Amino acid sequence: MPIYEYECENCGKFDKLQKFSDEALKVCPTCGGKAERIISKNVGIVFKGSGWYATDSKVKDQVRSLNKERQKDNQALLDGDVSGYVKQAESTEKKISESI
Ligand SMILES: [Zn+2]
Structure with a gap:
């Protein structure tokens, strides 16, 4: 499962482990504020x-x-x-x- 990075308008950045099929969060699980998924180039890169x-x-x-x-x-x-x-x-x- 990939880790997605989100940014909450109140809490700032947080990470969430989600399935590919899961929809992006729109609400912060911590405070209920507005959250947006951000694309991170660092997370989830695997070098074989x-x-x-x-x-x-x-x-x-x-x-x-x-x-x-x-x-x-x-x-x-x-x-x-x-x-x-x-x-x-x-x-x-x-x-x-x-x-x-
Ligand atoms: Zn929040």
């Missing part, structure tokens, strides 16, 4: 092992460790640990942006 191509061994090591981080992301998601996933995914994004 074959998606990276590197010949340089230093880059290979880097890619290997980033893929390991990604596996942690996915494991948190499989465990249904949404806040853990978001936290882990954020740290992975940071590592990726620092290393590229």
